[in-house]
Amino acid sequence: MNPTRPASPTRRLLAAAAVATAALPLAAFAQAKWPEKPVRMLVAGPAGGSADILARLLGDHLAKDIGQPVIVEPKPGAGGILAVNELSQAPRDGHTLLVAVNSLVSEIPHIVKTKVDMSREIVPLAELARGGLVLVGNPAVPAKTLPELVAYVKGNPGKVNVASYTAGTLSHVLGLQLNKAAGIDLVHVGYKGSTPALQDVMGGHVPLMFDGIPTSLPLLKAGRIKAFAVSTPKRSALLPEVPTFAELGYPQLEAIAWMGLWCKPEVPAALQQRVRDAALKALGQAGVRERLAEVGFEPGQPRAVDELSKSLRVDYERMGTLLKAIDFKPE
Structure with a gap:
């Protein structure tokens, strides 16, 4: 038998399988240690x-x-x-x-x-x-419902701001969609997170914001902000009295x-x-x-x-x- 003769394809496959099989316990052991x-x-x-x-x-x-x-x-x-x-x-x-x-x-x-x-x-x-998200506002905003809010913004063109928790997120996009759907011109103000934006809404520095329900919920319960509509397909169990955008004629703003x-x-x-x-x-x-x-x-x-x-x-x-x-x- 020639010792330098190359291994047959079958032998090479068997050898590779043996190496892989031998490595299995080591790989399993390494993963079992997560997290180290x-x-x-x-x-x-x-x-x-x-x-x-x-x-x-x-x-x-x-x-x-x-x-x-x-x-x-x-x-x-x-x-x-x-x-x-x-x-x-x-x-x-x-x-x-x-x-x-x-x-x-x-x-x-x-x-x-x-x-x-x-x-x-x-x-x-x-x-x-x-x-979903909820459109919230400072209690001093002179509107109780979304239709009243749309009328108010139309009566004050270019003067009403809406905050987002970060430019580019759904919070921002929903404001753009509302502008398009309602024919209004809310002015976007981007923030680095919900917390600073909500602080400015409560302080009256910016009247409106599209925010996630989790961060707005405690403030809504405390009466420090008010809600106009939610983007969920149906009313949120956490805010059952707040209508959806779809209910109010804006199905474009339905989003999860x-x-x-x-x-x-x-x-x-x-x-x-x-x-x-x-x-x-x-x-x-x-x-x-x-x-x-x-x-x-x-x-x-x-x-x-x-x-x-x-x-x-x-x-x-x-x-x-x-x-x-x-x-x-x-x-």
Whole structure:
């Protein structure tokens, strides 16, 4: 037998299979050790905002399940791009995650000039929660209903401002849509998060805002702001007296936003699944759904990662068409 004779294709396949099989226990062992250290949960938004509230709720329950601390780190600014940049510099070991609204992929690229393709920078692991937005105003605004508000804005052309929690998010886009649908000219004022915007609404510096229900709910209950309409398909159980935009003749403003858990695409698929499973398990614990409702969220739907990715592509195309129709220019 010639010792230098090349191995047959069959022998090469058997040898490769043997190596792969031998590596399986090591790979399984490595993944079984996750997490080996505290988990960083970046938040695409400010402290006290909707994403921050949800991240802390998830983090508390996740930490108990995985046996490691979960450190929540708000990273506001640039419509979430700063948080994505922070994530991109982290190791691909599943110890750095991101909590952010879906608009980070479906809307921000149309509205904020960026050098990166957001759909390639982050991938969704799970839908954590969902909900609509509510148009709120300072109590001194001389209108009690949306029709009265539209009439008031028409009577004061170019003089009524509407805040968004970040330029480029659904909060901003709904204001643009209302302008188009109602034939009014609300002037957009972008903020870095719900908290500073709501403070200015309460202070009378800006009269109106499209905000997520979770952050506005406590202020609505306290009478510090008032609500005109919600973007949900049906009235919110948390604000049953507030009509939907569709009820009032503006079906264009029907919209749902969802908050997701994201990671770097370079994180191995098996590890992504492990993180997803851990997050969904934490959110499925007793009392979490009740707590979500208390802070203004509906529980997320257990959609598969492929479904989430498809919905992002659909929303991206829809938003692009919408913004083009209103001739919106990126900032």
